Amino acid sequence: MTHVAVDLLGGDGAPDAVVNGIDSALGTDESLEVSLVGPSGVAERLLAERRLAVGGRLRLVEAPHLIGPGQDAAREVRSRRDATVRVATRLIRDGVVDAVVSAGPFEALVAAASFTLGPAPGATRPALAVLLGSPSRPTILLDAGAATGASADQLVQYAVVGSAYATVCLDVARPRIGLLVAGPVHRGGPRLDAGRPGVGGPAAGGSGAGGLGAGELLAGLGLDFVGAVDAAGVVAGGQADVVVCDGSIGAVVVSWLQAVAESGDQPPQVQPGWYPQEGAFVVGVDGIVVVAGGRSGSTGSGIARAIAQASVADRSGWVPRQRAALADLVARRRTRAGLSA
Known part of the structure; x- marks a missing residue:
């Protein structure tokens, strides 16, 4: 099973498009689990409208705050532990989920991934x-x-x-x-x-x-x-x-x-x-983080594609493969500098 945390509040189409995308993704992939990260009251109402039951492959994680776009995103990420992107990336760090998907803003997601997960070993x-x-x-x-x-x-x-x-x-x-x-x-x-x-x-x-x-x-x-x-x-x-x-x-x-x-x-x-x-994959951080950006972040189908992209990365072993590629780069640099590997 692949477990993906999905940001309920990210993107212009949130929260409806996010829930529609999760509904589609769960229906398509029986090996998928989703933790929906956002205000529980909003999430419960939207799920009830679509007759989606919490439990089994769908869970709720409380996170009431959305971080907006712009230059202040990184500063706000550090100060708001209850922000959706902070909570979602913390789930990766703590081993609860395998990947995170958010429709943005990308500045907030990149900042949260960098702050919470840290760089992949060998990346700066x-x-x-x-x-x-x-x-x-x-x-x-x-x-x-x-x-x-x-x-x-x-x-x-x-x-x-x-x-x-x-x-x-x-x-x-x-x-x-x-x-x-x-x-x-x-x-x-x-x-x-x-x-x-x-x-x-x-x-x-x-x-x-x-x-x-x-x-x-x-x-x-x-x-x-x-x-x-x-x-x-x-x-x-x-x-x-x-x-x-x-x-x-x-x-x-x-x-x-x-x-x-x-x-x-x-x-x-x-x-x-x-x-x-549309959308982007955040590389260089020690985890799987996908931005469902642009028009795709405003539609349920775009969210579903981003979840599928995150699932493929997890099942392909992306995290250890990224670490191995960077470890090889570090070893080559040390050899070139005349240092022991």
């Missing part, structure tokens, strides 16, 4: 991983807005964790890794200098260990690093399975792609069936 900061493209072969873009000012070393962390996610949860045997740059990129071989100060723009980060750029660090990890990728290459698809960038750049790219998709006026290089999949 979280990242938001979003899926772009067709459902049959999506591209993972990270960071999509969890943090800004990523160093070259942190971009390497994103690449390692993104590659692990592509393998574990998307069944990509050997993910191709690209480094998002301001572009344009003219194909003629990987640009290993991408990521040095002044090269590749802010998407590429600064220098890392020993003054190396992100591209040079990635090229030495044994990953399938394809070099620099620009925004046009991300939209066209097919160049990389995982694309890493600073959070400020990733957030802009995803917002632009969502706006284009909603307008219906897609650029000519967009392949048929290509679209930005």
Whole structure:
């Protein structure tokens, strides 16, 4: 059984869409248990309207407070132990549930996951991983807005964790890794200098260990690093399975792609069936945390898909696989620095 804590108050469609999504998810997956985290009075009324009984695979956990979006989210997360995202992530930490799903705001969920669960061993900061493209072969873009000012070393962390996610949860045997740059990129071989100060723009980060750029660090990890990728290459698809960038750049790219998709006026290089999949997976924290963002967070079907995504991650062994990937990265760094493993 996979046990998922779901935030009742997160998202524009809350709380009705959240309960609708839980109803759908429980009906689809008989190996799923859900703890609904929110004000018990509100939850009981909505469940009664849908003739959903508490008990068995559905439980209630009291949490009366919603943390809003914005720059104060992190501060408020620390001061409100009764907030839904704090209570939900605490359930993971205490071993009660396997994963958390919330429709946001993502700032609050990332802050709660970082504060309560802490970083995965070997990670120094979280990242938001979003899926772009067709459902049959999506591209993972990270960071999509969890943090800004990523160093070259942190971009390497994103690449390692993104590659692990592509393998574990998307069944990509050997993910191709690209480094998002301001572009344009003219194909003629990987640009290993991408990521040095002044090269590749802010998407590429600064220098890392020993003054190396992100591209040079990635090229030495044994990953399938394809070099620099620009925004046009991300939209066209097919160049990389995982694309890493600073959070400020990733957030802009995803917002632009969502706006284009909603307008219906897609650029000519967009392949048929290509679209930005909404929601995000928080990587770099020691647990499974899914943001059901965008329009998907306002619908029951979007909440149900986010719960399914969290369930797949749990059943695929995401937490130990992320730890193993980061432990290998730490060992390689120590070897490169001349230290014992």
